Amino acid sequence: MTPLVRFSDDTDGGFHGPSLEEFFPPAVLFEGTPFELNRIMLIRILITVLLIVWMLVATRRMRLVPTRFQAANEFLFGFVRNSIIIETLGEKDGKRFMAPLFAMFFLILGLNLTGIVPGLNIAGTSVIGTPLVLAIVSYVMFVWAGIRKHGWKFFKNSLFPAGVPWPLYIVVTPIELISTFVLRPVTLTLRLLMNMVAGHMLLVLCFSATSFFLFDVLAGGQLIGLLGIGTFAFGAVFTLFELMVAALQAYVFTFLAAVYIQLSLADEH
């Protein structure tokens, strides 16, 4: 952080470090109402529209012998459908919870990827709303699944695990209560949100430093500005890293949501 401070004091404010304000850009439309649209909301809507169009085109006239386009899409769809959902929940329950989990995966993936799309440059999931809404969806799903399967015994099973001597419930029950019904949605939300926030911060840091070194320092005649080449290389590497993180977080979020449902459906707790 020290060079950051030093350079930001340097020259006439040539270096702009990343700031949290970037996640709350000025409104574009409907300012001050619950319908306020800013840059990030527009990115989310754009991605959602693209996802819908892509999915509808990809599943239109699916053939027995797939074209290359269809095979590629089927590979993606099949990965989510089979490897994440059905392998975790089984054929029958997997199909019951398929739609929300499927939509969840591709929405997260699409919104994560906007973090490295030039021109968009910020992940739609880097503002808490979407991670939180999706975590609530996951929460509702696993609680609902448990109640449908076990009735009110679901809560008893979750909070008073079988096979534990009863005095231990004094310790175990609060832990189970917090871990199952509080920490699950919180960790889902924060894991995704913080990954995307941190990724954005890193990229902004690398590329704004590159811009500062090359166009302010080096252009001002100081050779130390060549450091900009290094920061640009870092930015490029972190862009690839973010690509991986985007896919990984989508996978982790969806997989955990499926696992939570599976745990609720399981007979023994």
Next chain:
Amino acid sequence: MLTAFLAGAPTKDVNPLLPEDYDLLWSSVIFVALLIVVAIWVLPRLNKALDARAEAIEGGLKKAEEAQAAAAAARDEYTAQLAEARAEASRIREQARTDGQAILAELKEQAQAEAARIVANAQTQIEAERSAAMVSLRAEVGSLALDLASGVIGETLSDDKKAAAVVDRFLADLEADEKAKAGK
């Protein structure tokens, strides 16, 4: 806590952990929109295509199995027919051989009988001709010999009684001689 990260940058009072109402609203809207599309169109189509393919593959496998079974049955039938044909052929060949041998034996027998008959005929004929020859010889040789003898010894032998006796004796000798030859 995150604001500590932003050393030196001018900050508004923002907390990234507190969702704005518009943030929640649009997040919900996009999720619901995608969920509806996925549930109504995308997944049914995808499942239909995957099921159709699974069915096609299963059907194809089954069909191939059936074809294989049919081919095996046809091959078995063919083999059986071939074996039967072979057996039939060898049976016919055996029959032909027996028939041929019978025919050959019969022909041989007929030929032998014919030959025997021909031989017998020939012997009879020869015997008859020999007898005839003997008779005519006896008559002719007698007179020829007499003529010859008359010519040689003159008219002394023209006496019929004597001549006949000479001839008879000569012929008897001849006959006896011949019989002795045949008897040997």
